[in-house]
Amino acid sequence: xxxxxxxxxxxxxxxxxxxxxxxxxxxxxxxxxxxxxxxxxxxxxxxxxxxxxxxxxxxxxxxxxxxxxxxxxxxxxxxxxxxxxxxxxxxxxxxxxxxxxxxxxxxxxxxxxxxxxxxxxxxxxxxxxxxxxxxxxxxxxxxxxxxxxxxxxxxxxxxxxxxxxxxxxxxxxxxxxxxxxxxxxxxxxxxxxxxxxxxxxxxxxxxxxxxxxxxxxxxxxxxxxxxxxxxxxxxxxxxxxxxxxxxxxxxxxxxxxxxxxxxxxxxxxxxxxxxxxxxxxxxxxxxxxxxxxxxxxxxxxxxxxxxxxxxxxxxxxxxxxxxxxxxxxxxxxxxxxxxxxxxxxxxxxxxxxxxxxxxxxxxxxxxxxxxxxxxxx
Amino acid sequence: xxxxxxxxxxxxxxxxxxxxxxxxxxxxxxxxxxxxxxxxxxxxxxxxxxxxxxxxxxxxxxxxxxxxxxxxxxxxxxxxxxxxxxxxxxxxxxxxxxxxxxxxxxxxxxxxxxxxxxxxxxxxxxxxxxxxxxxxxxxxxxxxxxxxxxxxxxxxxxxxxxxxxxxxxxxxxxxxxxxxxxxxxxxxxxxxxxxxxxxxxxxxxxxxxxxxxxxxxxxxxxxxxxxxxxxxxxxxxxxxxxxxxxxxxxxxxxxxxxxxxxxxxxxxxxxxxxxxxxxxxxxxxxxxxxxxxxxxxxxxxxxxxxxxxxxxxxxxxxxxxxxxxxxxxxxxxxxxxxxxxxxxxxxxxxxxxxxxxxxxxxxxxxxxxxxxxxxxx
Numbered sequence: 001x002x003x004x005x006x007x008x009x010x011x012x013x014x015x016x017x018x019x020x021x022x023x024x025x026x027x028x029x030x031x032x033x034x035x036x037x038x039x040x041x042x043x044x045x046x047x048x049x050x051x052x053x054x055x056x057x058x059x060x061x062x063x064x065x066x067x068x069x070x071x072x073x074x075x076x077x078x079x080x081x082x083x084x085x086x087x088x089x090x091x092x093x094x095x096x097x098x099x100x101x102x103x104x105x106x107x108x109x110x111x112x113x114x115x116x117x118x119x120x121x122x123x124x125x126x127x128x129x130x131x132x133x134x135x136x137x138x139x140x141x142x143x144x145x146x147x148x149x150x151x152x153x154x155x156x157x158x159x160x161x162x163x164x165x166x167x168x169x170x171x172x173x174x175x176x177x178x179x180x181x182x183x184x185x186x187x188x189x190x191x192x193x194x195x196x197x198x199x200x201x202x203x204x205x206x207x208x209x210x211x212x213x214x215x216x217x218x219x220x221x222x223x224x225x226x227x228x229x230x231x232x233x234x235x236x237x238x239x240x241x242x243x244x245x246x247x248x249x250x251x252x253x254x255x256x257x258x259x260x261x262x263x264x265x266x267x268x269x270x271x272x273x274x275x276x277x278x279x280x281x282x283x284x285x286x287x288x289x290x291x292x293x294x295x296x297x298x299x300x301x302x303x304x305x306x307x308x309x310x311x312x313x314x315x316x317x318x319x320x321x322x323x324x325x326x327x328x329x330x331x332x333x334x335x336x337x338x339x340x341x342x343x344x345x346x347x348x349x350x351x352x353x354x355x356x357x358x359x360x361x362x363x364x365x366x367x368x369x370x371x372x373x374x375x376x377x
Numbered sequence: 378x379x380x381x382x383x384x385x386x387x388x389x390x391x392x393x394x395x396x397x398x399x400x401x402x403x404x405x406x407x408x409x410x411x412x413x414x415x416x417x418x419x420x421x422x423x424x425x426x427x428x429x430x431x432x433x434x435x436x437x438x439x440x441x442x443x444x445x446x447x448x449x450x451x452x453x454x455x456x457x458x459x460x461x462x463x464x465x466x467x468x469x470x471x472x473x474x475x476x477x478x479x480x481x482x483x484x485x486x487x488x489x490x491x492x493x494x495x496x497x498x499x500x501x502x503x504x505x506x507x508x509x510x511x512x513x514x515x516x517x518x519x520x521x522x523x524x525x526x527x528x529x530x531x532x533x534x535x536x537x538x539x540x541x542x543x544x545x546x547x548x549x550x551x552x553x554x555x556x557x558x559x560x561x562x563x564x565x566x567x568x569x570x571x572x573x574x575x576x577x578x579x580x581x582x583x584x585x586x587x588x589x590x591x592x593x594x595x596x597x598x599x600x601x602x603x604x605x606x607x608x609x610x611x612x613x614x615x616x617x618x619x620x621x622x623x624x625x626x627x628x629x630x631x632x633x634x635x636x637x638x639x640x641x642x643x644x645x646x647x648x649x650x651x652x653x654x655x656x657x658x659x660x661x662x663x664x665x666x667x668x669x670x671x672x673x674x675x676x677x678x679x680x681x682x683x684x685x686x687x688x689x690x691x692x693x694x695x696x697x698x699x700x701x702x703x704x705x706x707x708x709x710x711x712x713x714x715x716x717x718x719x720x721x722x723x724x725x726x727x728x729x730x731x732x733x734x735x736x737x738x739x740x741x742x743x744x745x746x747x748x749x750x751x752x753x754x
Contacts, residue, residue, distance in 0.1 A: 030638070130638040190619035190643040191611065197644040198575070198607045200637070205600045207584050223582045230575045231608065234568065239705065242567035248674065260577070261407070261507040261668040266567040267574040291638040297625065328616065 017042050018065060020109060023142040029301075032129025035118050039143045040109025041065050041101035044085065044093035051150035055091055056140060057081060057100040058157030058164040060361070061232070061289055062281050064108035067100040068093065083364040084156075090372045096153055103164075104139040105131040105289055107282035114215060114282045125212035125284060133160070133296040137167045141175075151175060154375060155314075158182035158360035159327070160293045166335075170298060173313040180371055182319040182360045185331045186298030186305055186338075192326050195235045196290045199228030203283045212284050225283040226274030228290075233273050238323035238356035242266060298335075309342035316346040317374040319360075319367070326357040347374065394419050395442060397486060400519040406678075409506025412495050416520045417486025418442050418478035421462070421470040428527035432468055433517060434458060434477040435534030435541040437738070438609070438666055439658050441485035444477040445470065460741040461533075467749045473530055480541075481516040482508040482666055484659035491592060491659045502589035502661060510537070510673040514544045518552075528552060531752060532691075535559035535737035536704070537670045543712075547675060550690040557748055559696040559737045562708045563675030563682055563715075569703050572612045573667045576605030580660050589661050602660040603651030605667075610650050615700035615733035619643060675712075686719035693723040694751040696737075696744070703734040724751065 019041055026034040042065045047054060057067045059080065068085035071078040085091040091098055102110035105128070113128040120127075144152070155168040155176050162184025169179045188196075203209055206224030214220040251268035256275055299305035316339055320332030329350055336348035349370040353359040360367060396418055403411040419442045424431060434444045436457065445462035448455040462468040468475055479487035482505070490505035497504075521529070532545040532553050539561025546556045565573075580586055583601030591597040628645035633652055676682035693716055697709030706727055713725035726747040730736040737744060 126637075187625055189616060190623040190625065190641070191614075191616045193625070193641050194607070194611050194619070194643045194647055197641075197647060198604060198611070201604050201607065201634070202579055202582070204634070205579070205583065205604060227575060227578050227582060227604075230571070230578065234571050234575070237568075239566060239568045239702065242571070246567040248564055248567065248570070257578070257581070260503075260664065261672060264567070264570050264574075264671070266571050270571055270574060287637065294641070295638060325616065 017069075018109060019043075021143055021146060023139060023146065026104070026135070026139060026142075028129040028131050028135045030130050030132060034111060034129065037104065037111045037139060038109070038115075039101045039104070039111070039139060041099060041143060042067075043100075043147075044068050044098040045096050047097035047148055051148050052153070053096050054144065054149040054152050055096040055098045055154040055156070056144065056152055056168070057085055057091060057098060058140070058155065058161035059100065059103065060157070060159040060161045061293065062277060062286075063161070064106070065100045065102045068098065080361065084367065084371075090368050090375050091154065091156060097149070099144065099147065099149070101140055101143055103136045103289065105136065105285060105292065107285040112282065113212065113284035113288055123213075123215040125215070126287075127212075128284070128288060130291060130295075131288060132292055133163045133167045134171060134300075136292065137164050137171055140164070140168075141172060152177065154178045154180065156180040156182070156371070156375075159184055159357065160289065162327070163293065163296045166298055167296070169312045169314050169316060170308045173311050176314045178317070178375065179314045180317045180319065180374065181335075182367070182371075183321050183324055183327050183332065183357055185327050185335050186308075187296060188294055188327070189331065192235060193294050195231050195326075196294050199231040200287050200290060202227035202231070203287060206283075209283065212287075214283070221283045222275075222278035225281065225286060226271075226278040228283075228286055229274040229277040230270040233270055235326040236356055236358040238325060238354055240323060241354040241356050244354055305338065306342050309339045309344055312339060312342070312344045312346075315374075316344055317371060318346060318348045319370050320348065320350045321355070321357060321359040322350055322352045323354050324357045324359070349374075394446075395486060396420075398520055398523060400516060400523065403481070403512070403516060403519075405506040405508050405512045407507050407509060411488060411506065414481065414488045414516060415486070415492075416478045416481065416488070416516060418476060418520060419444075420477075420524075421445050421475040422473050424474035424525055428525050429530070430473050431521065431524075431526040431529050432473040432475045432531045432533070433521065433529055433545070434462055434468060434475060435517070435532065435538035436477065436480065437534070437536040437538045438670065439654060439663075440538070441483070442477045442479045445475065457738065461744065461748075467745050467752050468531065468533060474526070476521065476524065476526070478517055478520055480513045480666065482513065482662060482669065484662040489659065490589065490661035490665055500590075500592040502592070503664075504589075505661070505665060507668060507672075508665060509669055510540045510544045511548060511677075513669065514541050514548055517541070517545075518549060529554070531555045531557065533557040533559070533748070533752075536561055536734065537666065539704070540670065540673045543675055544673070546689045546691050546693060547685045550688050553691045555694070555752065556691045557694045557696065557751065558709075558712075559744070559748075560698050560701055560704050560709065560734055562704050562712050563685075564673060565671055565704070566708065569612060570671050572608050572703075573671050576608040577664050577667060579604035579608070580664060583660075586660060589664075591660070598660045599652075599655035602658065602663060603648075603655040605660075605663055606651040606654040607647040610647055612703040613733055613735040615702060615731055617700060618731040618733050621731055682715060683719050686716045686721055689716060689719070689721045689723075692751075693721055694748060695723060695725045696747050697725065697727045698732070698734060698736040699727055699729045700731050701734045701736070726751075
């Protein structure tokens with residue numbers, strides 16, 4: 001299995017808009033050392049002479065730097081947040097210089113476990129250091145500094161991107177005006193941790209995972225990664241949404257696995273989602289990024305979560321999704337309340353949707369309505 | 378991997394109270410043929426001369442026939458419903474002749490995929506026919522007939538056992554006075570189906586599964602079965618219950634897998650639960666029984682669910698668990714309402730508990746309070 005680091009999630013040969021920036025060496029907070037870190041990124045709009053009209057959009061687990069733009073020859077898929085980011089959209093590329101970079105540890109052009117370790121000349125695999133949300137954010141900051149950004153108007157993102165947005169608020173107070181964490185809290189709950197671990201175990205149980213050293217082999221742990229994705233998909237949807245969409249209907253698409261007592265549509269859906277991700281994502285990145293999501297605790301390194309929240313200077317808008325069970329709305333609201341109690345100007349908006357966690361990638365009208373007033377004030 | 382069919386879930390050498398009854402040949406409703414079916418069972422109390430004082434207790438996915446009795450030399454674990462079944466308990470062995478049998482397709486003494494196919498002299502493996510809840514119930518009926526039971530006072534069980542109880546009501550109206558399905562509905566929802574399939578995929582992806590023909594091999598698909606169990610455990614607990622029990626605490630027990638960025642207690646719990654089941658249960662049985670649970674639709678073979686419910690003559694008590702997400706309380710209540718609408722004397726009781734689906738194996742006081750009045754009337 002080989003991954004073209006420049007192709008990433010879109011598997012397109014040429015990416016005229018995708019840039020690669022070497023931010024130099026990097027010390028992850030939990031240990032280890034990276035001699036030479038590259039971040040892949042894209043930008044939209046123009047940075048003005050003050051360097052203060054920038055917006056950072058942060059992607060979710062399996063996303064990449066391509067948050068805006070329609071599907072095209074060079075991008076099989078359009079931007080993953082195209083409905084949110086563009087001319088006249090809530091993140092307005094006419095007014096702002098918008099940056100989106102692939103996360104540290106990712107597999108869509110930024111340095112991650114699939115990258116070559118300059119010390120050995122071989123891909124890192126599991127020798128890649130554990131990276132945290134804070135590491136990911138610090139690397140983003142380095143990129144922005146080198147692009148000439150002196151201040152951010154906004155940081156916005158959902159899920160693990162929402163964790164990054166929140167961490168931006170705590171780590172760099174005074175650098176950002178407004179921050180919008182969507183469908184994310186200060187720390188993932190045990191149900192999310194458990195589902196995350198089930199996925200990792202499926203990858204690591206795949207004999208083709210080979211302890212992480214599958215690069216260059218004929219076959220990688222696609223089977224394990226597909227199962228991990230299935231487990232992930234369960235956490236992205238709600239029971240009500242699945243009843244609505246799948247009921248107990250028999251599968252309508254051809255079987256990807258041998259039949260065993262028939263197949264329900266929800267199973268078939270999971271199979272296809274699993275296969276799709278396995279064809280476009282690096283399994284080791286999946287391990288590292290889910291671990292980063294698990295490990296994130298906004299209070300880590302501070303005396304308490306309260307102390308962390310009290311550092312925040314940006315105006316915050318937390319967005320919860322009524323049917324989310326990965327980051328339940330009640331917990332998102334709770335974070336907004338804790339932040340307010342710590343003196344932060346923090347609002348909370350809830351999207352009513354049966355689509356679960358995934359609503360931040362689906363319910364465009366509701367999402368725009370939730371964030372546009374805050375961003376345009 | 379070998380399983381002693383007489384040891385089953387308890388791995389004890391001698392089982393003086395466990396009996397094996399050959400019910401003869403059997404035709405599963407979805408096709409196939411079993412020449413010679415054995416059911417393992419245990420009984421408590423005495424059948425009176427009328428043959429009408431019997432109670433059938435039906436076990437859940439990984440249970441067995443040992444529902445009553447304390448832990449002893451011959452049973453590492455005590456009866457899985459000992460708090461519910463015994464002298465003076467809600468299922469009173471002083472008054473009733475209580476029967477509990479291992480399900481058809483199981484691995485604790487009854488005929489299942491680990492049994493030897495008399496035609497080939499080799500274990501069935503995946504050549505075992507798909508069995509349904511109705512098949513399981515029909516096999517139980519055969520056993521009871523041959524034990525001289527002419528009428529049942531009660532059928533009671535939880536989860537897939539609750540599905541069996543409901544099916545008893547529909548399949549054999551007039552044979553049972555009272556039926557108590559606990560934490561079960563007339564058809565599992567898509568979220569449950571999805572989680573079930575993730576577990577099966579993990580088993581079938583294990584190279585030691587060998588298409589189901591791992592019997593007699595040095596190693597079976599214990600790794601895959603452990604992951605399947607982890608996915609199952611997630612559906613047996615609630616988010617609130619897991620917060621209460623695990624929070625985000627680091628693991629306190631020794632690691633079963635290589636460390637990767639630390640370990641949370643909930644992960645460690647899942648690992649141990651997975652390993653435990655993998656050491657005592659047959660992976661193929663896990664595939665077949667989860668499939669039976671998925672496939673169950675109370676309306677199958679009838680014009681509608683309503684028609685199925687209208688067949689019921691027994692008094693029904695449906696018990697839901699407030700935090701259950703495998704069989705949500707609202708859906709259990711819905712079944713009771715549908716049954717009532719079809720003319721059935723059906724009640725609904727809800728157990729308030731943070732313990733999720735598992736509450737029917739944990740919250741003894743609440744469970745006894747919910748069912749005792751109904752059973753003792």
